[in-house]
Amino acid sequence: MRQLPDEATELLHQLKAPRRLMAHLRLVHDVACELTDWLDETYPAITFDATAVRFGAATHDIGKVRHPEELFAPGHLHEAAGEQLLLDAGVPPDLARFAGSHGTWGGESPLEHLLVSLADKVWKAKRVPDLEQLVVERIGGEPWEVFLRLDDLLDGLAAGADERLAFQNR
Numbered sequence: 001m002r003q004l005p006d007e008a009t010e011l012l013h014q015l016k017a018p019r020r021l022m023a024h025l026r027l028v029h030d031v032a033c034e035l036t037d038w039l040d041e042t043y044p045a046i047t048f049d050a051t052a053v054r055f056g057a058a059t060h061d062i063g064k065v066r067h068p069e070e071l072f073a074p075g076h077l078h079e080a081a082g083e084q085l086l087l088d089a090g091v092p093p094d095l096a097r098f099a100g101s102h103g104t105w106g107g108e109s110p111l112e113h114l115l116v117s118l119a120d121k122v123w124k125a126k127r128v129p130d131l132e133q134l135v136v137e138r139i140g141g142e143p144w145e146v147f148l149r150l151d152d153l154l155d156g157l158a159a160g161a162d163e164r165l166a167f168q169n170r
Contacts, residue, residue, distance in 0.1 A: 001030045001167075008058035011089055015065045023168045024071075025058050031157055031164075032057030032119035038153050039115075043139055048111045056098030056116040059086060063099055079103050105131055111138040122154050125161035 003009070004026055012022055036050035063082025064070050070078045082099030098116050101109070105117050114135050121128050132154070136146045 001026060002033050004029055004058045005055055008055060011059065011086075011091075012062065012065075014089075015062070015085065017062070017065050018068065018071065020071055020168065021061060021064050023170075025061060027123050027164045027168060028060065028116075028119050029054060029058040031123040032116060034157060035115050035119055035153070039139070042149060043141075046111075046139060048115075052095060052098075053112050053115045053119075055095050056102070056112065057119050059091075059095075060098050060102040060116055060120060062086060076103055105134060107134070109134065111135070114138060118154075122157050123161065123164055125158035127154065127158065 004012070004022075008025070008029075012025070017025075032053050036048075036053050039046060039048065040050065059082070061078060061082065062085055063078030063080070066081040066085065067075060067078040069075065079100050079102070083096045086096035086099055087093065098113065101113050102116050102120055105114055109117075114131065118128075118131055118135055121131065132147075132150060136143055136150060139146050139150070
């Protein structure tokens with residue numbers, strides 16, 4: 001499993017992030033790395049910011065340091081709080097935005113934001129057809145071919161969910 005980017009690790013330590021949050025962010029970051037590596041290899045003509053995706057995945061739930069109840073229960077308060085924490089720490093708005101946008105997506109969402117949202121779902125084997133369809137559309141090309149390739153990747157990532165959940169809970 002990959003380490004978090006240094007900048008993200010430093011921020012999380014400064015904010016005294018709980019170990020469970022650190023583990024979760026590392027897991028989502030690792031899945032995001034798998035997604036970006038796959039895109040680079042499978043669709044090299046696609047232009048996207050893999051570094052931004054990785055940073056976004058590494059910090060997407062940082063607002064849970066302000067809303068720790070959302071570490072164990074659903075909630076959205078951490079999203080705006082996380083974006084503000086990142087902005088206050090001097091993180092550029094285009095990177096801080098991942099913390100505020102990972103829980104929602106739509107037709108206008110850029111590929112980078114969709115990939116962070118997708119990583120945040122598939123790490124635990126949750127499949128979201130509407131989100132996956134948006135990713136397929138952003139990738140472009142023959143939709144069924146792109147879907148089948150993405151589906152194979154996501155199936156493989158989902159297969160490791162039990163190990164990832166166990167890691168987070170340790």
